[in-house]
Amino acid sequence: MKNDIQGKDVKLKILNAAKTLFAQKGYEGTTVRQICDEAGVALALVSYHFGGKENVFYALFETYAPSFLQKAYDLADPVADLQSLIREFARFRLAEPELINLLQQEVMMQSPRLEKVQHIVYALWLQLRAILEAGKRQGRFEYESLRHTVHFVVGTLIFTRNSPFLDPVLQSKEDLPVKEEQEDVIRYTISYILNGLKCNTP
């Protein structure tokens, strides 16, 4: 019993270290040694607990994104659905920015690991597509190309994060927000996207 608890603890330490390092240096750019050093455990424990580096990657998503976007939308009110989807995605992004970062990398380079993880993101995009279609059909959204519009919205959703890269450029005039975050960011995002879709709604 005590062993189990110790094991869980080590597994979690490895997962947390891997989450940070994968997001920061990419999957290939991260070594098992770095993960174990960061986690403060011995090199062998990645293989022992997960069966190899690649399984740490998969375990990351099973651990931190287990119930990601299971919500189903009935499309009766596409505007409300879209707002809900944006809110749900933004909350997850704010809670697990490293995971979004990592996912974005993998998506962008069409990594072979993506196959076992793509259902997470496919589900989201299919729902987004359905919402956009329904909204256009009902005259709530205006756009020309569904395909490109999905790209626009996904781009808006994914790229919005605490980017330590953009910040040196952007923080000269605006102070760092401390606690406004979360709900405000969500509000900004909803506003930008709905406007982008010419959605005539408060």
Added chain:
Amino acid sequence: MKNDIQGKDVKLKILNAAKTLFAQKGYEGTTVRQICDEAGVALALVSYHFGGKENVFYALFETYAPSFLQKAYDLADPVADLQSLIREFARFRLAEPELINLLQQEVMMQSPRLEKVQHIVYALWLQLRAILEAGKRQGRFEYESLRHTVHFVVGTLIFTRNSPFLDPVLQSKEDLPVKEEQEDVIRYTISYILNGLKCNTP
């Protein structure tokens, strides 16, 4: 003289191979052997011509993005400026999607290589920021947070590309555009972004 020409040819073959592979598998995920195989040249030639893998990376940007976004905007007409910036960026993205992909990866993971390349993207974002500020001051754009709005626009611009990943999801109803592309995509992008900024303009 003939040697020079041959050298140039090999250098270009290496650069083209590296551009594709880096974009597809990331910098760390790509090996010098893969690059040389893809280019059809011997392994040693990367070191001979470029002095190592890392310098191939830098040469990529010096070769394919030499005059990227040198245009300066006077901010007299922020709407026109923004349209111009979007158009310029979109054209580059359509011409060199791999480079944008690679740049996005590096930006996302804050890679150590970014330092020598970031001026390319800093320039763009500073100009974008200035345009957004000027546009708000002149009552042409509406948004709450400058910082987040820059993120939104950059996300829209960067993520929009021929994503081989999203396509299987998105192509069921819409046929693959063949020649409409280019100017139409630019039109869609401008429309989405200007609407996102509540810009009241045709």
Added chain:
DNA sequence: GTCTATAGATGGATAGAC
């Protein structure tokens, strides 16, 4: 379950023939 030590594979870079 956790550690150290090491095996085995593969990475980037170079020596030297042509």
Added chain:
DNA sequence: GTCTATCCATCTATAGAC
């Protein structure tokens, strides 16, 4: 300038002590 063959560092994974 280009090639083949090789060096050496580092990677992942595992064997075996505790």
